[in-house]
Amino acid sequence: MEKHMAVCPYCGTGCKLNLLVEGGKVVGAEPLNGVTNEGELCLKGYFGYDFINDTKILTPRLRNPMLRRSRDAAFEAVSWEEAIQYAATKLSAIKAKYGPDSIMTTGSSRGTGNETNYVMQKFTRAVLGTNNVDNCARVCHGPSVAGLQVTLGNGAMSNSIPEIEHTKCVLVFGYNVADSHPVIAKRIIKAKERGAKIIVCDPRKIETARLADLWLPLNNGSNMALVNAFANVLINEGLYNKEYVANHTEGFDEYKAIVDKYTPEYAEAITGLPAEDIREAMRIYAAAPSATILWGMGVTQWGQGVDVVKGLSGLALLTGNLGRPNVGVGPVRGQNNVQGSCDMGVLPTEFPGYQKVTDPEVRAKFAKAWGVESLPDQIGCRLTDVPHLAETGKLKAMYVMGEDPAQTEPDLALVRKGFEAMEFVIVQDIFMTKTAMFADLILPATSWGEHEGVFSAADRSFQRFTKAVDAKGDVKHDWEIISLLATAMGYPMHYNNTKEIWDELRELCPIFYGVTYEKMEGLGAVPWPCRDLDSAGSKYLYEGNVFQRPGGKGLLFATEWRPPRDQLTEEFPLILCTVREVGHYSCRSMTGNCAALQTLADEPGYVTMNPKDAKALGIRDQELVWVSSRRGKVISRASVTDRTNKGAVYMTYQWWIGACNELTIHAVDPIAKTPEYKYAAVRVEAIADQVWAENHVQQEYAKLKGGLSNAVSRAVKKAPAYA
Amino acid sequence: MNRFVTANPSKCIGCRTCEVACALAHSDGAGVEGLAPDTFKPRIRMVRTADVSTAVMCHHCEDAPCVNACPNNAIVYRQNSVQVEQERCLGCKNCVLACPFGVMDVVTVPAVRSFAGMTLSLGVKAQAHKCDLCVGRDAGPACVSVCPTSALTLMDREAMDETLRRRRERAAQEAAEVAA
Incomplete structure (x- = not known):
């Protein structure tokens, strides 16, 4: 049996593991003693590898480039030469006719790795000539990056994952760590065993709430009011660190003026929390000699996400919980490499290494290195x-790599209209996805396990992963495909391996310069910033309490609470909040093709609801129900549980039949443009004929699966020469 | 003392990694591909209520109700544990009803017999289905080795003595504090 070192391709914990290979097939995974996982793996880490083997449980692996010459035609398998030439001709024509800003590309926060993301943004900027490149951080921790960059100067976790278990207080805010990052959950459990106090702010009784010293089940959509009330208590009870605030922060007077109104009693009406609990939380937080705030999508997926992130960083600043070990602020990244895609500049605002596209010196540096006269100076679209x-005709072409927006974006009907309005869509992926069904050209890439590279864990640690098996079929590495396309468009691009790409980007990014492949050998993990070849990187940021802002001080920021956008009415009286479950990941193209994970949970997924709501609607546990919003209607299975708060229902976002994003609203944060996935007004209805409903689910599921797999199998039959 | 696997509810995050590991450890080497919803029958079960998440499994009782209830002596004490002699199981379900923890089940599997190089189908065979502590697996119980939060431990005489020693020390400490 062969063993090949990899980094888990699921959440951002960055667990090191060995893929076990027999006869060219991955047959198992075993944990390694990596820096962040220390010999542990979770459900997905242990049993989430067999998608590589093309199990076809949910959807087939892509084996050939596939083209359809018109939208009503079927896909046909074509050669790489034809596929690349077709894409180059189409993109060049659209660029010439409508200008470079009519084309949009995406990086991928998933298995492809940092080098590919670097190459994708280079292609977008240097070859297409636009900053229209983005990644799914937009729909997850975009507000954390935007908010923390303003208040502290750096958008990432301030401290490392291993430090969590040594902190004396963990404030968990809108973050279901047990389902999102099980191996980090262990760190919190260990912190508690070492005497740390645990405070959890979440409307649901999540696993961590069960273990908490204090659980604050706030009303859905009241985050800003609670954070302001926290600040109010710290200031008015004199719990804050006056010396730290005087020496290391600015904006205190304006900050105090805004939060003055948010007394715990005032916040009680908005948050539904007893004023005394709000006070108690801050007494615990302020009394701890070291305290860490961790947050997730419950903070960011709101129309007011950026403000709340800034507010949370304010609590750390007020109490001096930054700039040293075992403290800090932690936006814990959800996807395995969403930190990396931001690091690599697949963002419309930034080059790799967080260098702004609006800075002429930065642009000149990259233009020189990339051998182009100039680079675009306008911020791209999100x-x-x-x-x-797309609907208004400003975007004409899209090149989607390793993402499935037709499953994961809000208000899917709107997303479909957008794709239909495009003149040319390229999807580059390892699986046939719902998004690929909108493509004109499908480019098949190698999977995690079939290529090597570097991922960034949630705590800024760069780690290498290696190849375990040879890819089957006529597929190429993502970065090779992009290079071929660049070359065909008149910009010769060629790399022999990922190390060449890595070394090119290191030279261009001062904060990554010291992170060599050699340092990341084996179980090596190097957290950026790492500016020198002899540096081991930075486990925590803001050493000496110097913030990466002009003047070096942290900014205290508060603003008024805004209610969520969607309106509850008699017709749509319940709040829908979209969430995660431990066994499935992202759009489910990977985990849905893993036998173990699919065995534990399959369509149509659950809508969890409080027993009181269920009883009022005549719904029993495990029955199929309709869930509808102003935007759509889907079928789901009721899970009736006291852990869910009354008045709200929760659905996970990876199901095709129970697709909650048919229901979510396209209302975004004004700064980060992150959607308000956490609050849509819905109605839940019982279905009288459960036998019909069960059959309906099976039929619709079979139809969807059949549609995707037939698209692939027919394409191959049409062109046997390439099959 | 019979060994048994014990779960700590204050560490469990309800992820069901133990269930999959259990099913795989009893799959005769079929691997993950052999898993499917209809045949997924782990011997350890994660239970989630409003207040608790934890795994439950056989306690390998010293005076086991299942052993006492079996009319055909199919359940025996062996290797410091309670084991089922599957060929003797009738599928009468007395043990299922006797078990106070709800961790004994009776399942049916296809029964086959090889005769003169041919495989003959004999209908179904009942099996009393419960934790067997993965006897024969060198690394011990599979669930214990995969639990990401170390909520599961194998309790043998030594581990039990250590737990009792720590508890007695704590009790002594607390008594001293009360006295002071």
């Missing part, structure tokens, strides 16, 4: 702008 820009 992923969530795409449907609107």
Whole structure:
């Protein structure tokens, strides 16, 4: 049996593991003693590898480039020469006719790795000539990056994952760590065993709430009011660190003026929390000699996400919980390499290494290195702008790599209209996805396990992963495909391996310069910033309490609470909040093709609801129900549980039949453009004929699966020469 | 003392990694491909209520109700554990009803017999289905080795003595504090 070192391709914990290979097939995974996982793996880490083997449980692996010459035609398998030439001709024509800003590309926060993301943004900027490149950080921790960059100067976790178990207080805010990052959950459990106090702010009784010293089940959509009330208590009870605030922060007077109104009693009406609990939380937090705030999508997926992130960083600043070990602020990244795709500049605002596209010196540096006269200076469009820009004719072509927006973006009907309005869509993926069904050209890439590279864990640690098996079929590495396309468009691009790409980007990014492949050998993990070849990187940021802002001080920021956008009415009286479950990941193209994970959970998924709501609607546990919003209607299975708060229902976002994004609203944060996935007004209805409903689910599921797999099998039959 | 696997509810995050590991450890080497919803029958079960998440499994009782209830002596004490002699199981379900923890089940599997190089189908065979501590697996119980939060431990005489020693020390400490 062969063993090949890899980094888990699921959440951002960055667990090191060995893929076990027999006869060219991955047959198992075993944990390694990596820096962040220390010999542990979770459900997905242990049993989430067999998608590589093309199990076809949900959807087939792509084996050939596939083209359809018109939208009503079927896909046909074509040669790489034809596929690349077709794409180059189409993109060049669209660029010439409508200008470079009519084309949009995406990086991938998933298995492809940092080098590919670097190459994708280079292609977008240097070859297409636009900053229209983005990644799914837009729909997850975009607000954390935008908010923390303003208040502290750096958008990432301030401290490392291993430090979590040594902190004396963990404030968990809108973050279901047990389902999102099980191996980090262990760190919190260990912190508690070492005497740390655990405070959890979440409307649901999530696993961590069960273990908490204090659980604050706030009303859905009241985050800003609670964070302001926290600040109010710290200031008015004199719990804050006056010396730290005087020496290392600015904006205190304006900050105090805004939060003054948010007394715990005032916040009680908005949050539904007893004023005394709000006070108690801050007494615990402020009393701890070291305290860490961790947050997730419960903070960011709101129309007011950026403000709340800034507010949370304010709590750390007020109490001096930054700039040293075992403290800090932690936006814990959800996808395995969403930190990496931001690091690599697949963002419309930034080059790799967080260097702004609006800075002429930065542009000149990259233009020189990339051998082009100039690079675009306008900020590009965001992923969530795409449907609107496509419908209004401003975007004409899209090149989607390793993402499935037709499953994961809000208001899917709107997303579909956007894709239909485009003149040319390229999807580059390892699986046939719902998004690929909108493509004109499908480019098949190698999977995690079939290529090597570097991922960034949630705590900024760069780690290498290696190849375990040879890819089957006529597929190429993502970065090779992009290079071929660049070359065909008149910009010769060629790399022999990922190390060449890595070394090119290191030279261009001062904060990554010291992170060599050699340092990341084996179980090596190097957290950036790492500016020198003899540096081991930075486990925590803001050493000496110097913030990466002009003047070096942290900014205290508060603003008024805004209610969520969607309106509850008699017709749509319940709040829908979209969430995660431990066994499935992202759009489910990977985990849905893993036998173990699919065995534990399959269509149509669950809508969890409180027993009181269920009883009022005549719904029993495990029955199929309709869930509808102003935007759509789907069928799902009721899970009736006291862990869910009354008045809200929760659905996970990876199901095709129970697709909650048919229901979500396209209302975005004004700064980060992140959608308000956490609040859509819905109605849940019982279905009288459960036998019909069960059959309906099976039929619709079979139809969807059949549609995707037939698209692939027919394409191959049509062109046997390439099959 | 019979060994048994014990779960700590204050560490469990309800992820069901133990269930999959259990099913795989009893799949005769079929691997993950052999898993399917209809045949997924782990011997350890994650239970989630409003207040608790934890795994439950056989306690390998010293005076086991299942052993006492079996009319055909199919359940025996062996290797410091309670084991089922599957060929003797009738599928009468007395053990299922006797078990106070709800961790004994009776399942049916296709029964086959090889005769003169041919495989003959004999209908179904009942099996009393419960934790067997993965006897024969060198690394011990599969569930214990995969639990990502170390909520599961194998309790043998030594581990039990250590737990009892720590508890007695704590009790002594607390008594001293009360006295002071």
